[in-house]
């Protein structure tokens with residue numbers, strides 16, 4: 001069934017690069033990367049789970065067709081990877097309720113840390129390889145982390161750019177929260193006790 005206000009039911013031939021008996025393949029109108037493709041059933045079914053096994057099967061085999069079309073379209077550029085994904089339901093991020101399978105080409109360096117790909121739909125828990133990812137939502141962010149993604153680096157870099165020389169570079173690695181003010185105050189108190197004022 002075609003739905004009049006559904007963007008995929010009225011998709012133009014100019015965006016369609018493959019027509020199967022039950023499915024179509026088209027270029028995404030708002031690509032997240034060059035060559036971002038979509039696979040849709042011809043019928044307006046909301047999600048993967050409402051599609052028939054025959055439609056699901058044709059969508060699955062169309063992934064390779066989409067990949068070939070992407071390679072042809074981007075040539076001589078060659079993607080370094082792909083994400084293939086389906087958003088099911090509003091809570092799963094679906095905005096057009098006509099089933100569509102995303103085939104998204106990926107390129108080295110397109111994001112700073114691509115590890116765990118589609119797990120990033122829930123950002124705080126996506127990268128289990130990164131230290132503390134599981135508790136990132138609760139834990140305070142580190143001021144300095146080292147490396148080229150360091151949040152502190154962008155503040156220091158312009159200073160380096162206009163500096164004629166650099167006097168001091170200090171680095172601290174600690175697993176504990178530093179409490180320099182409390183330590184300093186305790187030391188001063190102890191000093192006063194050890195050397196009481198004489199003329200009193």
Ligand SMILES: [Zn+2]
Pocket residue numbers: 002003006007008009010043044045097098
């Ligand atoms: Zn539709």
